[in-house]
Amino acid sequence: MDASLLTIQPNLVEPIYRQIVEQLRRLIAGGQLAPGDPLPSVREVAGFHAINPMTVSRAYGMAETEGLLERQRGKGMVVAATRSAAQNQSQRLALLEPQLLELARHAGELELPADAVLRRLAKLLGD
Amino acid sequence: MDASLLTIQPNLVEPIYRQIVEQLRRLIAGGQLAPGDPLPSVREVAGFHAINPMTVSRAYGMAETEGLLERQRGKGMVVAATRSAAQNQSQRLALLEPQLLELARHAGELELPADAVLRRLAKLLGD
Amino acid sequence: MDASLLTIQPNLVEPIYRQIVEQLRRLIAGGQLAPGDPLPSVREVAGFHAINPMTVSRAYGMAETEGLLERQRGKGMVVAATRSAAQNQSQRLALLEPQLLELARHAGELELPADAVLRRLAKLLGD
Amino acid sequence: MDASLLTIQPNLVEPIYRQIVEQLRRLIAGGQLAPGDPLPSVREVAGFHAINPMTVSRAYGMAETEGLLERQRGKGMVVAATRSAAQNQSQRLALLEPQLLELARHAGELELPADAVLRRLAKLLGD
DNA sequence: GTGGTCTAGACCACG
DNA sequence: GTGGTCTAGACCACA
Numbered sequence: 174m175d176a177s178l179l180t181i182q183p184n185l186v187e188p189i190y191r192q193i194v195e196q197l198r199r200l201i202a203g204g205q206l207a208p209g210d211p212l213p214s215v216r217e218v219a220g221f222h223a224i225n226p227m228t229v230s231r232a233y234g235m236a237e238t239e240g241l242l243e244r245q246r247g248k249g250m251v252v253a254a255t256r257s258a259a260q261n262q263s264q265r266l267a268l269l270e271p272q273l274l275e276l277a278r279h280a281g282e283l284e285l286p287a288d289a290v291l292r293r294l295a296k297l298l299g300d
Numbered sequence: 301m302d303a304s305l306l307t308i309q310p311n312l313v314e315p316i317y318r319q320i321v322e323q324l325r326r327l328i329a330g331g332q333l334a335p336g337d338p339l340p341s342v343r344e345v346a347g348f349h350a351i352n353p354m355t356v357s358r359a360y361g362m363a364e365t366e367g368l369l370e371r372q373r374g375k376g377m378v379v380a381a382t383r384s385a386a387q388n389q390s391q392r393l394a395l396l397e398p399q400l401l402e403l404a405r406h407a408g409e410l411e412l413p414a415d416a417v418l419r420r421l422a423k424l425l426g427d
Numbered sequence: 428m429d430a431s432l433l434t435i436q437p438n439l440v441e442p443i444y445r446q447i448v449e450q451l452r453r454l455i456a457g458g459q460l461a462p463g464d465p466l467p468s469v470r471e472v473a474g475f476h477a478i479n480p481m482t483v484s485r486a487y488g489m490a491e492t493e494g495l496l497e498r499q500r501g502k503g504m505v506v507a508a509t510r511s512a513a514q515n516q517s518q519r520l521a522l523l524e525p526q527l528l529e530l531a532r533h534a535g536e537l538e539l540p541a542d543a544v545l546r547r548l549a550k551l552l553g554d
Numbered sequence: 555m556d557a558s559l560l561t562i563q564p565n566l567v568e569p570i571y572r573q574i575v576e577q578l579r580r581l582i583a584g585g586q587l588a589p590g591d592p593l594p595s596v597r598e599v600a601g602f603h604a605i606n607p608m609t610v611s612r613a614y615g616m617a618e619t620e621g622l623l624e625r626q627r628g629k630g631m632v633v634a635a636t637r638s639a640a641q642n643q644s645q646r647l648a649l650l651e652p653q654l655l656e657l658a659r660h661a662g663e664l665e666l667p668a669d670a671v672l673r674r675l676a677k678l679l680g681d
Numbered sequence: 682g683t684g685g686t687c688t689a690g691a692c693c694a695c696g
Numbered sequence: 697g698t699g700g701t702c703t704a705g706a707c708c709a710c711a
C-alpha cells in the first residue's frame with residue numbers, strides 16, 4: 174500500500190487520526206487491502222501528508238486495537254490475517270448506513286425530492 | 301415553530317449548538333420555516349430537549365450572525381426577512397453536496413456498486 | 428419639537444431608549460431644544476418610528492430623572508427650565524470626548540495616519 | 555503577539571468577547587498582526603486580563619468563523635494565511651466609517667463647529 | 682500543552 | 697416574558 178492511497182483533509186471537523194482509522198476499515202472491508210498487505214510506515218504517511226507522525230502512530234495503534242492491523246516486529250504494520258478478507262456486500266453496505274440515514278434526514282429537512290438526490294448521487298458514484 | 305421540530309442527538313460528535321444551526325439552515329432553505337416565523341424561546345427548546353439554555357442561546361446567536369435569524373428585542377427570534385424565502389432546488393441540493401461527495405468516496409473505498417447504494421438510499425428517502 | 432427630529436435605529440446594538448435619552452441630551456446642550464420647548468407625545472414618537480410606546484415612555488422617564496425634561500400636568504413633557512440653555516462650546520465638546528478617544532484608539536490599531544482620518548471626518552462634518 | 559497587546563475594558567457596554575474580535579480585526583487589517591503570527595493562548599489572555607477563559611475562547615472561535623484566525627490543532631491559533639496581509643488605507647478607513655458617521659451626527663446635534671471637533675481629534679491622534 | 686463543549690447558576694438589559 | 701453575558705468548574709479531543 175502506498176501512502177498516497179490515504180485521503181487526509183487536515184482542516185476538517187473530523188480528527189485526522191479517525192479519518193485514517195475509518196478509511197482503513199473501509200479499504201479492508203472492501204478488499205482493496207488484503208490480509209498480510211504491508212502498510213506505509215508512520216513517517217512515510219506523516220511526511221507525505223505533512224501531518225504529525227504522532228497522529229499517524231495513534232491511528233495505527235487504534236487500528237491494531239480494533240483488530241484491523243497487526244504489528245510485525247522489525248517490519249512494520251500489515252493488515253491483520255485474522256481479518257476475513259473482504260466482507261460481503263450487505264455487511265459493507267451496513268457500514269454506510271449511519272451516513273445514509275443522516276443524508277436522508279437532511280434531504281427531508283431541505284424538502285428535496287428523492288429522485289433529485291438519487292440522480293446527483295448516481296452521477297458522483299459514476300466517476 | 302415548535303420545539304419538537306428540532307432533532308437533537310446529544311451523544312454525537314457534532315456539537316449540539318451546531319446541530320441546531322445547521323438544522324435551521326436546512327429548514328429555512330427548504331421552506332419549512334418561512335421569513336417572519338417565530339422560533340421557540342431559548343428556554344423552551346432547552347427545557348424540551350433537556351439541554352442547557354446557554355447552548356441554545358449560542359446556536360441562536362450564531363444563526364443570527366449568519367443572517368438566518370433576527371432578534372426582535374424583548375420578543376424573541378424570528379426567521380430573517382432578508383432571507384429569500386425557500387431557495388430553489390439546485391441551491392438546496394448544493395447544500396447537500398459535501399455530504400454526497402463524502403458518501404461517494406466511502407462507497408468507493410468499500411467497493412460497493414452504485415446501484416446497491418442507490419437502492420438503499422431510495423428506500424430511506426421513501427419513508 | 429417634531430417627532431421626526433429624533434433619529435432612531437432599531438437594529439443597533441445601542442438600546443433604543445438610550446438612543447433617545449442621549450440624543451435629547453445633545454440637542455438640549457446644543458440649543459436646538461430650548462427650555463420650555465414641548466416634546467412630542469409618547470404615542471406620537473412611538474407611532475412615527477414604529478417602536479414600543481413603553482420604550483419611549485421609559486426614555487422620557489430617565490430624561491426627567493436626569494433633569495433634562497419636566498413633566499407638565501396635562502400638557503406633556505417640556506425641556507426643563509432649570510437647564511441652562513445651551514452650554515458653552517468646551518462643555519459640549521467634552522460630551523464627545525469618550526467617542527473621540529475611542530476613535531483615536533481604533534485609528535491607531537488600524538495604523539491609519541492622522542490626516543487621513545481628519546480629512547474623512549472633515550468631509551462628513553461639512554455636509 | 556503578546557497578551558498585553560489586547561486592551562480589555564470590562565465595564566463597558568460592549569461585551570468583552572466582541573471587544574477582542576473587533577480589536578483583532580483592526581490589528582490584522584492594520585498589519586500589526588501578520589498572517590501566520592501566533593496568538594497568545596486562551597489561558598494566557600484570560601490570566602493576564604483576569605477574565606474567564608471561556609470568554610476568550612468564544613472570541614477566538616468567532617474570529618475563526620469570520621476567517622480572521624486559523625486553528626492549528628494541538629498548537630493554538632494563528633492569524634489566517636488567507637487573509638491578505640495588511641489592507642490598503644482606504645479599506646482600513648472604511649472600517650472606521652460607521653464610527654465617523656456617528657461622530658459627525660453627534661457633533662451636529664451638539665451644534666459644534668467642524669474645526670473644534672477636528673482640532674480636538676487631531677490632538678488625540680497626535681499622541 | 683492547546684482549544685472546545687457543556688453545565689449550573691447568577692445577573693443584566695430590554696420591552 | 698425575551699435573549700445576552702459572564703463565571704466557575706468539569707471533562708474531552710488533539711498533538
